[in-house]
Amino acid sequence: MMVTSELREDGIRVVTMDAPPVNALTVQGWFDLAAALDEAGRDLATKVVVLRAEGKGFNAGVDIKEMQHTTGFDALLGANRGCYAAFKAVYECAVPVVAAVNGFCVGGGVGLVGNADCIVASDDAYFGVPEVNQGALGAATHMARLVPQHMMRTLYFTARTIKAADLVQFGSVLEVVPRDQLDGAAMKVASEIAAKDGRVIRAAKAALNGIDPIDVNKSYRFEQGFTYELNLMGVSDELRDDFAGTEKSKENK
Template sequence: MPVDSVLREDHVRVVTMDFPPVNALPVQGWFDLAAALDEASRDLTTHAVVLRAEGRGFNAGVDIKEMQHTSGFDALIGANKGCFAAFKAVYECAVPVVAAVHGFCLGGGVGLVGNADTVVASDDAYFGVPEVKQGALGAATHMARLVPQHLMRTLYYTARTVPATQLLQFGSVLEVVPRASLDDAALAVAGEIAANDSRVIRAAKEALNGIDPVDVNKSYRFEQGFTMELNLAGVSDELRDGFAGTDKAGRR
């Protein structure tokens, strides 16, 4: 299963992404991930969620090749809607979501992690929003929840990445551990949350979302509008073709 959801005896639900080779999610993958998190919200026996991934890295964003091999704008619109649904499902999950991040966390991966409640990372983890390289905009809303404003802007404009170790000083990453210890570290935090009365924790999650200074759903949707403009202007196709090594018809 590309998206797997398992409820443990300690009431921690582990949601795992597995989309080889780099966890670049296709359109359906984003919706499947959203569905898994929505299920966690509805299930009162779920007290906390660990969001993790198999493979080389946590998440490489959207599947650019799927987009370029699909005629018209169906894949683009699908990716926009799918990412919005998945990010929203993380943010609005009725229980806290602990992101366990290893390797690369790029683009859409930052959207997931930026909306999580707690982030635990391995010592090889790094974060970035390389959208400008593919003629898109997005996830600045979520990167701004991980780093200070000026660093976010620099990362956005340059497509640079930032290591998890640097995020420790901002408090956006709780702890950085060896890769082999990542799952245990994330499960430990989630288990600590899950041990509390879930009625209180669910109320706390709703309360904390209610006092957030930025509406992440509206903010991200605003960003997506500029991506659509760039696509209509032909800029995005040109840059994605170069990235994917194909033309619009899928020829190399």
């Protein structure tokens, strides 16, 4: 399974992504992740969620190979709807979500952590939104929650990445630790939250979402509209083919 969910006795629910080789989720994977987070919020025994990943990176976004190997637009529409559902599920989860980020966190990964309540990262972690390389737009809404406006625009237009250590100065990443200490660091923060009265924490999550200056769901949906336009123009398909061909060449070496 690409997504698993385990509730510990202390009320910490651990949701893990595991989709080798790079945790690029399929359409079903995104919906499964959304379902796991929705379930966590509904379960009153859950006090906090730790969102983590197995493998060499946290999340590489959508599975472009699935998209290019699917006839018509079903995979494209599914990926857009799945990402929207998963990002929304993180943001609207009734309890805080602590993201434990290792290695690469790009594209859809930024959408997930940008909507999380707390981010802990390993010292090899980095973030980026390479969507422009594949003829898509999206996750600027979420990158804007990690870095200041001009930095977000630079990262977005250039498809550059930024190290987790550099995000600490902006306050978006709580701390950076060695890779083998990441789970422990995330659990430490989660344990502090889980020790509080769950009723208060759930009320606090709703209150903080209520005073958020930006509606992240509408903002991301607006971005997706431009992705649809680029697909209708044929630009996105052309760039995805180039990307898929490049990745296949790398695998054959």
